Amino acid sequence: MAGIDWNFIWEGFLQTMEMVVVSTIFAYIVGLPLGVILSVSKKGGLAPNRVLYNILAFVVNVSRSIPFLIFLVVLIPLTRLIVGTSIGTEATIVPLTFGAIPIVARMVEASLEEVGNGIVEAALALGAKKREVVVNFILPEAFPSLLQGAAINFVTILGYSAMAGFIGGGGLGAIAYQHGFIRYKTDILMVTVIILVVIVWAGQELGLKLASRARHS
Amino acid sequence: MSDKRLDDDVIFKLENVTKVFEGDNKVVALDNVSLQINRGDIYGIIGMSGAGKSTLVRTLNRLEDVSEGAVLFEGRDLKSLNKSELRNVRQGIGMIFQGFNLLNQRTVDKNIKTALKIADVPKSEHDKIVDKMLKIVGLEDKKYAYPAQLSGGQKQRVAIARALSTNPKVILCDEATSALDPNITAEILDLLKRINSEFKVTIIIITHEMSVVEAICDKVAVLNGGRIVENGPVKELFVNPKSEITRRLVYPESVALNSFDSEGRKCLRLVFDGTEASHPIIAELAAKKGVTVSILNANTKSIGGVGFGQMVVALPNDVNEAKVAVEYFKEAGVFAEEIEELDDSKDAISA
Numbered sequence: 001m002a003g004i005d006w007n008f009i010w011e012g013f014l015q016t017m018e019m020v021v022v023s024t025i026f027a028y029i030v031g032l033p034l035g036v037i038l039s040v041s042k043k044g045g046l047a048p049n050r051v052l053y054n055i056l057a058f059v060v061n062v063s064r065s066i067p068f069l070i071f072l073v074v075l076i077p078l079t080r081l082i083v084g085t086s087i088g089t090e091a092t093i094v095p096l097t098f099g100a101i102p103i104v105a106r107m108v109e110a111s112l113e114e115v116g117n118g119i120v121e122a123a124l125a126l127g128a129k130k131r132e133v134v135v136n137f138i139l140p141e142a143f144p145s146l147l148q149g150a151a152i153n154f155v156t157i158l159g160y161s162a163m164a165g166f167i168g169g170g171g172l173g174a175i176a177y178q179h180g181f182i183r184y185k186t187d188i189l190m191v192t193v194i195i196l197v198v199i200v201w202a203g204q205e206l207g208l209k210l211a212s213r214a215r216h217s
Numbered sequence: 218m219s220d221k222r223l224d225d226d227v228i229f230k231l232e233n234v235t236k237v238f239e240g241d242n243k244v245v246a247l248d249n250v251s252l253q254i255n256r257g258d259i260y261g262i263i264g265m266s267g268a269g270k271s272t273l274v275r276t277l278n279r280l281e282d283v284s285e286g287a288v289l290f291e292g293r294d295l296k297s298l299n300k301s302e303l304r305n306v307r308q309g310i311g312m313i314f315q316g317f318n319l320l321n322q323r324t325v326d327k328n329i330k331t332a333l334k335i336a337d338v339p340k341s342e343h344d345k346i347v348d349k350m351l352k353i354v355g356l357e358d359k360k361y362a363y364p365a366q367l368s369g370g371q372k373q374r375v376a377i378a379r380a381l382s383t384n385p386k387v388i389l390c391d392e393a394t395s396a397l398d399p400n401i402t403a404e405i406l407d408l409l410k411r412i413n414s415e416f417k418v419t420i421i422i423i424t425h426e427m428s429v430v431e432a433i434c435d436k437v438a439v440l441n442g443g444r445i446v447e448n449g450p451v452k453e454l455f456v457n458p459k460s461e462i463t464r465r466l467v468y469p470e471s472v473a474l475n476s477f478d479s480e481g482r483k484c485l486r487l488v489f490d491g492t493e494a495s496h497p498i499i500a501e502l503a504a505k506k507g508v509t510v511s512i513l514n515a516n517t518k519s520i521g522g523v524g525f526g527q528m529v530v531a532l533p534n535d536v537n538e539a540k541v542a543v544e545y546f547k548e549a550g551v552f553a554e555e556i557e558e559l560d561d562s563k564d565a566i567s568a
């Protein structure tokens with residue numbers, strides 16, 4: 001263990017957190033509204049729209065079924081366009097975000113589905129506008145479930161970020177691959193893997209704890 | 218009374234309303250329903266499962282569009298309203314449900330405030346209104362409780378407080394007490410009755426239980442297969458149920474509606490309309506005339522504050538004694554009728 005440069009590892013940890021947290025936030029900025037639109041436009045939803053739903057569902061399904069590694073490669077030109085480079089922490093945020101958007105959208109959609117139709121009926125009977133039904137009734141009711149979903153998505157994105165390390169991304173994944181795996185430094189490989197496992201565990205626990213604290217039923 | 222007055226008294230008017238659910242197998246949920254509900258009424262709509270009750274009540278605030286016909290609220294055809302007019306109308310029509318439909322992730326306080334917010338009630342008034350509503354429903358101490366911490370009856374009280382908070386003219390109740398046990402049901406019905414008399418809120422109650430209608434309704438419509446089979450004052454329905462479905466709803470299920478009981482005695486239905494006590498009359502008959510009739514079923518209750526009831530008795534086999542009994546009931550002013558067979562054995566009764 002003497003040979004481990006802990007500053008280097010710390011740097012990697014920060015990069016990983018930056019990538020994952022920023023990508024998760026970006027993915028929710030797009031994925032949350034997308035999930036809401038999916039749930040609302042679905043057959044039997046608040047404002048059914050078959051064409052819109054089918055288009056969005058198709059895009060989401062296709063992009064979700066593409067393996068993330070391929071996503072990473074395919075998005076390189078787009079990443080260059082946005083960030084100026086396709087290597088490093090910032091550059092990794094682009095494919096991470098795009099890869100996570102469909103996952104987030106589906107997770108949000110599933111959380112909103114859990115809210116019973118009765119709540120929507122009650123809201124409409126009170127004279128709520130459709131937007132008000134979503135904002136004041138559906139989202140608050142789905143909140144604990146949304147938090148739980150966010151914890152799961154965080155972990156998924158963390159896994160993707162480690163994968164991104166293989167093709168020039170930064171963070172612990174890159175360290176594990178380039179220093180631990182390619183240069184046969186078993187101790188570095190071990191340490192980075194352990195840290196990743198701890199982040200997964202902590203993220204999961206925190207998310208579940210927050211969700212159960214938010215849940216009143 | 219001028220026409221204008223007449224119109225003012227009517228809050229809902231349904232004109233030949235038909236609702237068809239298109240689909241793989243098309244369902245006619247409402248079939249040419251015409252109905253008038255007056256301001257201040259406690260109006261019951263009763264029917265078996267699948268009769269179309271929920272569909273009917275949902276057309277009243279246009280949660281469901283009608284396929285044909287018109288629903289008029291205070292003289293305005295709901296179909297003619299644009300989105301914002303419809304929302305305004307809905308804010309004047311409260312609704313409570315069998316499943317309560319409260320926001321489970323929000324406190325009682327927030328549940329009511331959400332309704333106020335939707336109705337654009339200024340925020341400065343929210344607390345005052347919430348406290349007033351909770352006082353009316355008797356839940357002052359539950360303001361900051363979450364629905365999960367409340368019993369079914371308490372949840373329905375919150376739903377009533379929420380519905381009442383925006384000062385509606387009507388409250389629609391779709392099986393609002395069906396998930397509650399009998400004494401809690403009675404409490405909720407009492408509360409609705411009080412709201413009706415104190416705040417002049419028209420109340421429309423959907424139910425499959427006659428006991429609910431008896432407990433609080435002034436008028437009732439019987440719905441079967443999407444059609445109104447009869448409607449009118451609750452008492453009339455009891456005294457003289459015209460359709461088989463109404464009889465089935467009025468009579469407890471345990472009573473077999475046969476002309477003769479299992480021992481071959483002729484059965485008689487007695488109706489007490491509040492002027493006579495029911496049981497003493499049977500005792501008097503025995504004491505004064507020496508004739509005993511067996512009570513097969515007694516169902517006496519108070520409807521609209523008036524003692525009311527009916528009873529099915531088996532007449533003595535002896536023709537003369539039977540005659541004496543029937544005469545006696547007639548003299549006492551009790552409505553008595555032989556029970557008609559509902560099937561083909563009609564000729565058996567004329568004897």
Ligand SMILES: Nc1ncnc2c1ncn2[C@@H]1O[C@H](COP(=O)(O)OP(=O)(O)OP(=O)(O)O)[C@@H](O)[C@H]1O
Pocket residue numbers: 238240244245246264265266267268269270271272273425
């Ligand atoms: N959205 C819908 N799509 C298709 N059919 C429907 C729909 N809603 C109701 N129906 C049908 O319309 C008929 C009347 O239903 P409704 O819910 O009004 O009955 P109900 O009297 O309220 O019954 P219950 O006492 O079981 O609640 C039923 O046959 C039902 O299956």
Ligand SMILES: [Mg+2]
Pocket residue numbers: 270271272392
């Ligand atoms: Mg129903």
